[in-house]
Amino acid sequence: MNILRRRKGPPIKPAITQESNSRSLEDEIDVSPPSHIEKPRENKLALQKPIDGPLNQDDKKKKTKKKTPSEPSSSLPHDSDQEGEVVNPTEPPSGSSSSGTTKPAPAALPSPKKGKKLKRSAWGCIDTCCWLIGYVCCLWWMLLVLYKALPSLSEAITGPLPDPPGVKLKSAGFKARHPIVFVPGIVTGGLELWEGQPCADGLFRKRLWGGTFGEVYKRPFCWMEHMALDNVTGMDPPGVRVRSVSGLVAADYFTAGYFVWAVLIENLAKMGYEEKNLHMASYDWRLSFQNTETNNGNKVVAVPHSMGTLYFLHFMKWVESPAPMGGGGGPDWCAKHIKAVMNIAGPLLGVPKAVSGLFSSEAKDIAVARAIAPGVLDSEMFGLQTLQHIMRVTRTWDSTMSMIPKGGDVIWGGLDWSAEEGYRCSQRKDKNDNNQDSSVEQYSDSKDLGPHGKPMAHYGRLVSFGKDVAELASHKIDRRPFQNIRGGLPVSANLSCGDAWTEYHEISWESIQAVAEHKVFTAGNIPDLLRYVAPAMMERGDSQFSHGIADDLNDSKYEHFKYWANPLETRLPNAPDLEVYCMYGVGILTERSYIYKVSPQSDSCRIPFRIDTNAEGNSEGCLKGGVQFVDGDETVPVLSAGFMCAKGWRGRTRFNPSGAATYIREYNHAPPSNLLEGRGTQSGAHVDIMGNFHLIEDILRVAAGESGEELGGDEIHSHIRQWAERVPLKL
Template identity: 65%
Template sequence: MYMAAYDWRISFQNTEVRDRTLSRIKNNIELMVATNGGKKVVVIPHSMGVLYFLHFMKWVEAPPPMGGGGGSDWCAKHIKAVINIGGPFLGVPKSVAGLFSIEARDIAVARAFAPGVLDKDLFGLQTLEHLMRMTRTWDSTMSMIPKGGDTIWGGLDWSPEGYFNCSAKKQKINDTIKPCQNVKEGLEPMKHVNYGRLISFGKDAAELHSSKLERMDFRGSLKGRKSIVNASTCDIWTEYHDMGIEGIRAVSDYRAYTTDSVLDLLHFVAPKMMKRGDAHFSHGIADNLDDPKYKHYKYWSNPLETKLPDAPDMEIYSMYGVGIPTERAYVYRSTPQSECHIPFQIDTSANGGDEDPCLKDGVYSANGDETVPVLSAGFMCAKGWRGTTRFNPSGIRAYIREYEHNPPANLLEGRGTQSGAHVDILGNFALIEDIIRVAAGASGEDLGGDRVHSDIFKWSEKIKLKL
């Protein structure tokens, strides 16, 4: 059974529609088990669908009206394995850039090549403002905001990934580019990249030690004063017209935002949007998973605030690509004041050159599948669910299977059969073989256990999380 994200974007904004969708999944799984001699299913969520199948496993066991009433042993009876492909278990940094300024690397670079084009009217609509208006109605996007705060993603002066060499090095076979390799002993060390600063205003704010970084706290700053815009003509979905000059200046004066303060930032610049998102999603770490509050569905798609089901015979896999530069942090700048504008944008003039190749066009890259960083895709199976933990009390066996990116040699090969890219990996022969073997009855041990090319286990050791 394959699950993608598309059906969920709307359904998670309406609890009635969401519950109907979940009921349909439950019925389909029960039907497959009943019509196949009681053999359990293998579920294959992809991308955002990974988060929502986590939600489903809690929903299906929970009693009505909050859940589907399947009982505490439903997953144990019906699911052999959950094979997560490209799973953003702990969110993706690019969701923050999208919510903050409707940008990611591609849009930022396009603006640099053609200044002003995306800010102009198109059929009576300002293009970027219209995109923001549309995407800010997709409340499920907020499920992708990084989870776990600074504990997982790093602080002002540290990040789990540590030193990296993002120089693109061409290989002899198919001219494969494998960037973002860890610096090995004997090689010249690259400049330290601190991915913990998810958003920095100015390249210096991204690089200075925290003791030298002057910051003005934006929280509690006045908004709406000395505004130069006519709010009556502005798009209500962007919410930026409510901030005024003082509120906008307060955001940039804070200089550097870690994952913890990014949540405060989004609540400051888009309080209406975040209020809707907070009703459906949470991004923290549970102190006590037995607290009754975690019976609410808003926590169920966060693996750090929920438990895997009591299904010791079930297996859970994290399969994802590695070896592609993946957005991890951003350098921003304030834009000139204008009516109904988005006042912040990625600073594409910020580049690290040979000294700091991980910074290009205002975006710091780390290892990943072009969309999901390795840290998000791999941490739960590397540590959070490894063995018996408070997040995995029944000791469900967890496996990591990484697929090193090897792009097609020419256009005739299409997306390629060895791709590790977030979507193209669905055509990766090695991944397909692993899935077929599990569906045919193989276990993770039969596959050879973990297959890891990155340093996800080393990074996970640096993260101090109570297990």
């Protein structure tokens, strides 16, 4: 007999017949729950039907009895025996009789206990949290197992990895011999706070640059206030002291997982080197070179990277110059203390990237991102104005001006020529190379044509306003002077641009238009352009650096420190036994010149000049997204990295009077074959080359005592020799 539990409630009338009994029971037991109780599921109600005698179909179709507000609603049975009694649905409940006597009804039904629901809900949250923690732990362990298995998995896919150079040379009998000094480049050395403003409370000796960059996200404006230098003195602002991190940790990793010197240091350690004979000459890379301090050491192999090559060139002149301007070491100091200088990816003659960075805070990738999402990088929405803030801060870093292209039109080319003219992105022959007649016919009257019948790239035109201007023959370009136009109100007079002040807000819109109407700028007048649009920055820059070519190096003016970082305005030390290496990657498209456009006048709060990413072309060169490319390491063109070792310093020249030996070591870029190789062991990219096994082996061999000749002399994969011969530099 199926039995149900019923709440104690109003008495049920006694049944007269089985039919009336069934009908009465159906009326009294309301299957619809009260408003405060959840509706039970269908399957539970099905179990409550009697199995002895099913109700007839007419009774099943009847509606349940409607309750009045004053009538207590019956509830569905609960599991507890204290809240109901066992009843037989086919018999009258206990306590009722045929005489109709009933028990008195209770005053009201007790409300359901909310505590139980809250308790169940709390336990549900704890249960969810436990599951979440379990998932995270399982995922962590899975990733750990996968990480441990990656080396074997990589070997299974690509074959066994070659032995690191340190292991290879140690097994061949090489040992640590010469102490080594590392000189990091721009932005790769860590900076920490020693004194700051109230907003930097708690950051004493914490990294502001490098590491996790956590403070950039937590307090970005405070971070910018401490990273920016004084716009007049070029030093830290009053009340702020930011200093370079000391030791090998200063530049072994830029951020977690992104190595700079770490792989080289590890391989040196495998060959026997220790921290006592490895020194990281960290410095505050934001400052001009004369405003930094260095310590002397024993005879070493110096290994500067990127801008560090310019810094070390300045150092070699500084240490031999008399005090107070120099270190007072005497004219033979370098000959006594330096065995070799191994320049890695050195921008010895500057980089075009520095021009676009100072002019519009752009490079190729930023220009593309700016075109895709202009509201993010330079919009006033949310007060971001990202590019404006970047320009405001970076223009206070005097060191960036050391990388403005040096040598003017003689090195970088003019309106009609450049050393790299004829370089092609791909060595594959163009299908239309043999069908040049129509293109010659089309362009011969207005554009200079290259050997393939296409417009010349004109790499010497570092900045061109418009693609047509970049391709026109020079005599067809209508250039208007810009330097004497200073009329009109400054941009800042008519609108407020918030905190994102730049020097563009101090010049008039007429002056901005005058720059664009000048059409073309070469390396010879790029400094004039920057003096016009950023006078305060260039006033400091001109007092610290020079970008020309010396007429007579015996002139006493070249004893001033501002010439020491320019290899065309200073001499190598008088050290005949010194070896100078130019080591850099090739085979990667590298920025060489730019096509610009002017932003609308309505966007006056934005930077008024921007790279024209719509400029694409079928010219002799590699025009993509408003940028012309040549061969290099993605940052430094081959001409800048290799010219001095190929020609300027090769043999006895006025720039190398003692005839110190120079060697070119090029590393052809080979990207990693799969993701498991990380950044690769054969990369030629500007930073990734630091993990190139071939380069590391070369450094270790020299550090162990080998000479450049024993190393194999020059190793060249590019056209640097031909390009160097085209440069009309007087030696």
